[in-house]
Structures are given as C-alpha cells and as structure tokens.
Amino acid sequence: MAGMLTSISQRSVRTLLLWLVLACLLPGVTGASLMFIHEYRQGRAEQERSMVLTARALVAAVDNQLRRSQSVAQALATRDSLLARDFAGFHRGAREALGQAGMGTNVVLRDENGRQVLNTATDFGAPLPVQPLPQALRTVFETGRPTVSDLFVGLPLRRKIMSVNVPVTIDGRIAYVLGIGILPEQFSALLQAQKLPDGWVAAVLDAGGTVVGRNITPERFVGNQATAPLAQALASAAEGAIASTTQEGTSVQTAYSRSPATNWSVAIGIPIQSLQQAMLLSLSRLAAGMAALFGIGLLLAWLTGGRIARSVRALTAPATALGRGAPVRVPPVHLREAAEVGAALEHAGELLRQRAAALQAREAELAQAHTRLRDVIDSAPALIYLKDLAGNLLVVNRSYERLLGADGRRTANSRGREDAGPSAADLEVLRRGEAVRFEEEIETAEGRKILAVSKAPLRNQDGEITGICAAAIDVTALKTAEAHIRELVATLEKRVAQRTGELAAANRQLLEVNGLLQEANKELEAFSYTVAHDLRAPLRGIQGFADAVAEDYEDKLDDTGRDYLRRIARAAIRMEGLIDDLLSLSHVSRATYPPGPVELDEVLAQVIANLDAQVREIGAAVDLAPALPPVRANRTACLQVFQNLVSNALKFSRPDARAQVRIWAEQREVEHIGPRMVRIWVEDNGIGIPATQQQRIFRPFERLHGVSEYPGSGIGLAIVDKAVRRMNGRCGVESEVGAGARFWVELPALDREA
C-alpha cells in the first residue's frame, strides 16, 4: 500500500474538482469563441452586402437624377423656339422650364466648335465664352446620343459642374448640343439625405472616377480622383467591397456599385476602427461571461471539494480506531458515500468485536479440550508419547512416566534410550511416512516388559511430517497367555484330529446302518404289498367257496356240517380284519405326516360321526367338551388316532352299565425345553385295564381278552402309539380294573403367532 502511494501523485479532492470544472467549461468556451468568430464574419459579410445594396440604391438615385435631367434636356431640345433658332425665346422658355423643374442649374447650348450659343446662367445677349468641346459633347455630335459629362469647370461661372447633354437636331443635322448642368452639391445633398450612420463616408464618382458628390466635406474633396484601391476595384468589377482608405486617409471598409447606364458609381466606406470597436465590445462581454462562469464553477468546486475532504477526513479517526480494535464512533458527515463507508467501518468494528469474543471462547474451549485430551492420554493404560524430528520427547503420558520416567531415562536396552535421538523405528516411520507396528522388549521401572508399539508420523496442515506419535501397550501378560494358548491349541488340534477320525468311522457305520434300514424299509413295503394282495386271494377263496357250499349244498349237509362252514367263514373274516390292521400299522410306520394346524373340535366331531352306528348300537353317551385347543399335527393321523381310541372306549364297555365316553383337553405346563403341549383325554367307564398290562397294550398284537369276548386284532393302540410319536407327541393310559380307563394323547400346541 505504502509503495503504491508513493508511486502515484496525490491530489486533493478540491484540485480534482477544479480540474473537472475546467474540463467541463473549456469545450464550452472554445465553442463559444468559434461561434463568435463565425458570427462576426457573417455580420461583416451581411454588412458588406447591405453596404453594397445601399451603394446600389444610391447609384439608382444618381441615375435617376441624371435621367430626369436628361429628360428635361430632351424636352428642351425639341422646343419649337429652339428649332426655329429663336434663341431669345428659347432662353426665356428654358429658364422658366428649369425653374418649374426645380433645377437650380442652367442650360447651355453649344455648337460644333464649342462656342456657347446660349447659356441660361447669363442673361440673353451677354457675351459667352468659347471652350474646346469636352469629350462628352463631342461624342454627342458624333453619335447623336445623349451623354453625361465628367466634372469640369464650367464657364462663365467658373465652378465645378457636370452636364447632361442631348443633341438638338435641326433640319436633320445635329446643329447644337444642349446641356443641362448638374452641380455636385446636388449629389452631396442626395447622399446627405440618406442619413447614413455617423462615420460612414459616401461618395458619388463619375465615369472617370472623379468624386462628384460626398456626404462629408464635399467642398474639400469634390473633383478629387478616387483613391487608388477604389479606382482599381472600380476598373475590375461593377460592384464589390474592399478595404481602402478615404480621401482623408482613414482606413475604411468600402462598398461600391457602378451604374451600367452611366458608369457612374457610389462608394460607401465605414471606418474599420468603428467596426473593430463593435467586435471588441461583443468580445469583451463574452470574455466577462466566461470569467464569471469559471469563477462560479471554481467556487462551487472549491466548496464541494472542501466538504468531501472533510467527510473523508472524518473517517480517518474511526478507521484508526478500527485498526486499534477500539470502539468505532463515526461522526455525522454530509457525504452519503462517506456515511456508508462509516457505517461499514462501524459494522466491521462490530464484527471484529464479535470475532474477538468468539476467538476468546474458542481459546477457552481449546484449552478445555486440551486439558481433557491430556486427561484422556494420562488415564490411558498405554504408553503414549510424541517426539520431534530430532527424536526429542515432546509429550509423555502418565503411564510412560511410571514405566520409563518423564525423560525416558529408565529405558536402557539395545535399541537405545528413547530420548537419545531418533530410533531405528522412528527412522523407518519417517522414511515410509506411515504407521509402523512392532514389538520390543525393554527394561522398565517395573521389570522387563514386552511392549506392542505403534508409531505413526505427525503431520501439519500441509501434510509435512513434523514429528512422531507413538503408543505402546504392555503385552507381557498377553504374550505369556498366548504361548500357553498356543500350547493348548496344539494339544487340541491333536485331539480334534483323533476325534474327527472317530466321528468319520461312526459316520461310516451310520451310513451303513441307514443303508440297511432303507433296504429293510423297502422289504417291508414289498411285504405289505404282498400281504395286501396275495394273502387276501386265498382268503376270499376260502370264504367264497364256503359260501358256495352253504348255498348250493345246504340240503345235503347236517347241522354240524353247516356249523363248520360258518366257522370257516368267520375265521376268514377275522383273518381279513387282521390283514387290514397289519396293513394299517405298516402304513402308519411308513407314511409321511406333514404337520399343519389341526382343529381338534372338527376332528373329534368327525370321529364321533363316523362311529355313530356303533354308538347307537350300544346306546352309549359321548360327551365332547367344547373349544378344544388347536394343535400342530396331521389331520389324517389324528382322525385315525382318535377313531381308534373312541372306538376302543365304546368297545370295552361293561355289560352291566351304560357306556359313557368323555373327551376333553388341557394345556400342559412346560416341563422341559420344547413346544407347549395339549393333552387330550378320552375317558370311558368300561372294564378298565390292570396296571400290569398298561404298558403292553400299546405293543402290536397284544390282546387282553379273547377274540370271542372282545373282537379285534390287538393292533389299534399300537397304531395310536406309532402315529402320535410320528407327530412328535406321546400317549398313555390311567386305569383301574372295573373303574374305566382314561387314555391321553399329547400333541404340540399350535403356536398361533408362528
């Protein structure tokens, strides 16, 4: 900033504003000046043109004067008295005519020799002078045309005069020239009558360039030749404006016009001095206006600049305060921009104050965090320490101090003390730029220890390594345990190998047994198929032919024969029942019973309906408790189980009492880990079962009674037992002889949520 300030020139606001005013006004001034010059030139041209016009008008007036004189002369030249050469009469008449025409001059009649024949200036008869004929008169004799003479000294009056000359033709010959004199005073009067502005000089010049009339001091200059510049201009152009000098020697702007009829001219001159005066006056007014504008502009710039400067300077103190961190107070200023800067300064001051406060809070937090971190490090059981690049300890925690001392001097092993420069591990960390882990054994205050050390590089924000951070855990106990475990593992592996061998052998055996079982199962299947088909065929033969004999040869048999036949038939029927039960048992053993939810209410209602005929036959009462809980089992198997149980309950009734069957269920408390069970009871009031027989009855083909007493194959309960087991349930009986039997079946309860 300072360098920049010195490298550029500094100017105050006032100076800049003054420059600005000048820059704004200067083009205006230049434009106005150019305009002024242009106006001036135009004015000059206009004036010249008007002067030329004035000159032209004056020339016309002069021409007019001459023409009037000419017409008077021509009128006189044709007077009878003249044509009759009655000169006396003509003299008289001419004087009268001139007087009537208001012409204060005279009429002169000349002959070819220049002799004056008659002159009204003198009385008739007075002697008249002889003059050589002026060129103008001679021209009249030669051409017969009127002319106007230049100024000459007229005789006999001896004064400067001009004349308008016309021929007098008598008898077809130009006998005389009649001239009417014109005095210069007439032209001077004409000019003076124009009331030209003061200082203007007007002159009438004849064809020869002689001054014949003048508005100012004609008496001095009439008869003089035109000044040289004017004479030259008159020779070159009929009209124009030139710079020249007057007869008096005054420098003038001259305009002139020459009559084409008479070649007479009028020149008007305006003194250059007067022209310049007018211009100077305008110029001075313009300059004064400019100066006033500049003055006002500069004054305003000065005042404004001062105000801006004050406003800007007023911010200096707040800015300084901001720099110092002091409260920023901005005084009221006039300049809005400065006020905005002031507001920004105040805002910045506020921000700075807030930031300082935040910084303070952060520092406090940081200090707290540092303390906390220190506490954490100190409470860690691991040894934690930081080193700089030179290997000097920077931070050590309490664990480190305890084992190795604050300066690490208790370290004394082959790797060297931790404070004696970078260790080999440190150098490795620095070389690789990443964490290094290793174990080392060192002597400490608490004896020889094995430490698991992790060293990692410390980096600053730019990622450069600035030191090393290390953490070491005492793994002495761990190492000991590890060695022990390794030993155990070795032993264990040996045992596992041994055991695996045993298991493999057992497995082989199992597979063998399984193969045998499958084979047996297949054989059983073939067996039952054979039983079903082939045992029945002869049986039906027996039955059928017994029937045939009984029907066809009834009359040839005696009672004994017929009884034998009936026994044959009954035996066959019993055999059929046996075969069916055998098949059922075999089926229960082999069939699959996929489990599912089974509604016991529905199953038992079905069972009772199936046995309706039997119930009616013995007049039994069957009582089915409502709302039996559902179980997880197989419906087909359940149907068979309960059909067998209820059928048994009906069958083994006492002959002396009405058969009564009660069916109900109860939830079993959980006795061991396993599914909750439902126990269904089927109770009768029948003959009962002796305690010694209660196990046997669930085995196949076990009967307690003779076939004639209670018919049956002795296989129903075996089927019940087998089917219940296959549904993960169990069954049993509670009974006393003569007091009925209570059979129960336990099946897994249906876990509704599952």
Add this chain to the structure above:
Amino acid sequence: MDASRRILLVEDDEDDVVLIRRALRKGGIEAPLQVVRDGDDAIDYFSGAGKYRDEALHPLPAIVLLDLRLPRRSGLEVLEWIKRHPSLALLPVIVFTNSAQDTDVRQAYALGANSYLKKPYTLQATTDLLQAVGSYWLDHNERPPALQRQP
C-alpha cells in the same frame, strides 16, 4: 348270448375265475365271458396275436375286468398299454383286484382306468357288485365307437 356284451376278465387265480363266473350267473348277467390268464395273454388278445388271431372268435369286449396282480406283466402295465393305443384307449377298463391301496388306486386312475373295484369277501357281496357292474356298464352305459384291435 349277445356277443356285443362280451366281458374280458384278466385273472390268473382259478378260484376267483370260478367264483366270478358263479356270481355272474347268480346275478343273472347275460354276457359272454372271455378269460385271459396273464398280462402277456391280455396284450395278445388286444393285438390279435398268437391264439387270438381270429377276430371272429375273439372280438373286442364291451368291458374289461382287470386284476392288478398278474404273472408276466402287471395289470397296471396292461392298462397303460391299452390306454396308450388310440384305437383302444376308449375301451372301458374296470380294475377288479384284492387291494385298494392308495398308491395302486392313484396310479390306476392316472393311467386312465374307468373304475376301480375291490373284490368283496363274501359271495353275496361279489354277486351284488357284479350285478351292479353288468347293469351299469352293459345295460346303461353307451359304448365308445370305432374301437379296433391294435396289431
């Protein structure tokens, strides 16, 4: 007897054949009965082979009573053979056997058996059953048309 009411009995058990003949007779079923003794014999009959070459003597029956336990070729194999041949497939085949095990029943129907009957034990029951069969399949049932032996 009306030859179009011919019953073909595929049965190896001589006792059963005697009892069935008696039941038909007792039941008053007026129909010629042709008996073949084993599975191969049955196939020969349907294909007009061997001793059954003469179609006039051995025409196609109105119904077949088929035992499942047969020598040489089982009843299910015979059934499968019949139902596999389009010219015979519509012939009503009634399985008439000792056992009604689930597997047999399911398989027989799956192969296209028209009915499955278990042989009753008593003579009376057998007579009643065959009377019903004769009444249904011979008297009331419409025969499938255009059956031909399958050489």
